[in-house]
Amino acid sequence: MPEHHPATTTPPPAGTPGRAVPTLLVAAPASGQGKTTVTAALARLHARQGRTVRVFKTGPDFLDPTLLAAASGAPVHSIDLWMTGEADARARLAEAAAVADLILVEGVMGLHDGTPSSADVARRFGLPVLAVIQAGAMAQTFGALAHGLAHYGAPLPPMRVLANGVGTARHADLLRESLPADIGWAGALARDAAASLPERHLGLFSADELPDLIDRLDRMADALEALPIGQLPPAVSFPAPAAPTAPGPRPLARKTVAIARDDAFRFIYPANVDTLFALGANVVWFSPLRDRTLPACDALWLPGGYPELHGTTLAANADMRAALRRAHADGLPILAECGGMMALFDTLVDKEGVSHQMAGLLPGTVTMQRRLAAIGHQAVTLPGLMPDGDEPLRGHTFHYSKTDSPLEPVVRAVSPRDGAPGEAVYQTGSLTASYVHLYFPTNPLAIAALLGGKAG
Structure with missing residues (x-):
């Protein structure tokens, strides 16, 4: 297996505003809506266009990050406001912003599920939200669901919605027309079993278990490229930590x-x-x-x-x-x-x-x-x-x-x-x-x- 090497990028000097980088948090109303596939396909789309993409995963997860790393070409770190902590997340986002042309953050479970939730991450760091909704079995209820995601709890940064599993162009029109004026339309994806990612009891298969992974992601990336979501999202600034982290002790030296x-x-x-x-x-x-x-x-x-x-x-x-x-x-x-x-x-x-x-x-x-x-x-x-x-x-x-x-x-x-x-x-x-x-x-x-x- 390939060796793992620590990150070598250097964040901006402490106290600097940091680069403003196009950034998007990809969320959903629940698990199983397709947010991992969409996040990975977006990473693949922009990476193959020559952009430097950095991807993060919200919440504890080992499997989705392997897929996101394969799509982006870089290690994927976790952001969890309790487990990793806000300071760790801020430092890693600032480090990514120093080199990235695009930052993607995949949410966990439903947008508002958990304490802290993916919505809390979006609020804390000012991340625009893309809600992926499996819309194959709904019409105008799509708008009601999007409204609830956008307005539940404390205010969120701007949200767009991607309809997944759409049957026809007429179906897509019904979904788009159902959206409130303050929620953006990111496009509609048709059902495509050839682009789906298999899973088992602990979650999705790992990247190295899917020899055709890049083919699957390219197929989805081609579909996203033609949609509004295929364009770069709004930019977000990630300030460097207030004080530089001093080198710590090395008690495992020579071990x-x-x-x-x-x-x-x-x-x-x-x-x-x-x-x-x-x-x-x-x-x-x-x-x-x-x-x-x-x-x-x-x-x-x-x-x-x-x-x-x-x-x-x-x-x-x-x-x-x-x-x-x-x-x-x-x-x-x-x-x-x-x-x-x-x-x-x-x-x-x-x-x-x-x-x-x-x-x-x-x-x-x-x-x-x-x-x-x-x-x-x-x-x-x-x-x-x-x-x-x-x-x-x-x-x-x-x-x-x-x-x-x-x-x-x-x-x-x-x-x-x-x-x-x-x-x-x-x-x-x-x-x-x-x-x-x-x-x-x-x-x-x-x-x-x-x-x-x-x-x-």
């Missing part, structure tokens, strides 16, 4: 962190890898599916992914399972998140009820469920690794499996919504494991302590 990355382990925020580089770490990659041994390293990170889809292959790789057990016995620091944790239990039971032997670092069984088991933001304070009063690590959870283990959690994550106990965090020896996907920039020193050899 190598090995990261699992393959078809079973793929949920990795680019910002997390950038954080490891900033902490001084050398990063190497390995595949628990294909490799028989671990690379030479001082710490391991097994991120989330789809171990349940590759249980047979993981179970058959006895050499890798033994290598993981030796690393743990030797006290190598290990962080395992969600799918990475699942692969370290004794047994994994997939959706078909088939049991697969896993690495056995955690006692018990993890079993796939037919329904979503947990979703939401999570805050984590790691005992023994974080001083009292330290800022919790922030992250999120999203999984379809449940664990059955005699191991008692060392702590539980906390839901920021109501303060209720969240996901279990297990520590055994040098291993820290949880369903929580951590966003490393929220507390880099805690990550360094976790990967630096301090056991629970």
Whole structure:
């Protein structure tokens, strides 16, 4: 797989107004309306016209960013006013604005869903909104829905609406005529199964699983080019942060962190890898599916992914399972998140009820469920690794499996919504494991302590 390198662009000097860059937040009334396809196709349209495009994804997400990165040709970072925080978002937007000809931000769920929502992001940063509405089964109600999206809650920046799944030219006319005067018409897209993106239980397929992805995006980009939305959106200014960020400590200097990355382990925020580089770490990659041994390293990170889809292959790789057990016995620091944790239990039971032997670092069984088991933001304070009063690590959870283990959690994550106990965090020896996907920039020193050899 290609190596990941940290961003090298330089934001404007602190306190400067920043460049005004055409910018658009692409949202919808709900999931499944086509906003990822439209955002990716817009990125592809302008990138192939020679523009430098930077794309962001609102909310926790690992899959959509791979599609958006393939379309734009650049890494895609997340913007979440709670998980990543406003300061992180402002700094990344300013960095993008220093080089970009177009900035696109894909929303999450429905425009007003969640706290904070995509609408909150649009308000906070002054982003014009494109609402993608699946309009195949409606006529004048299209206008009512658009009116509600534009006027619910506090005022939003200007909104345009794109009708998706439109049947005929007459149908498009009915939709356009239904819009209130203060909402712009962005055009109508016809139904096109050949341009749609396939999905499964955790969301859309990743970019590297779709060999015809660019063909699909080009097909949609051709359709968008002929519509009003094919033109550049209004410009937005993104001021640089008020004060430059001083270089931080490098507690992982001269340490190598090995990261699992393959078809079973793929949920990795680019910002997390950038954080490891900033902490001084050398990063190497390995595949628990294909490799028989671990690379030479001082710490391991097994991120989330789809171990349940590759249980047979993981179970058959006895050499890798033994290598993981030796690393743990030797006290190598290990962080395992969600799918990475699942692969370290004794047994994994997939959706078909088939049991697969896993690495056995955690006692018990993890079993796939037919329904979503947990979703939401999570805050984590790691005992023994974080001083009292330290800022919790922030992250999120999203999984379809449940664990059955005699191991008692060392702590539980906390839901920021109501303060209720969240996901279990297990520590055994040098291993820290949880369903929580951590966003490393929220507390880099805690990550360094976790990967630096301090056991629970």
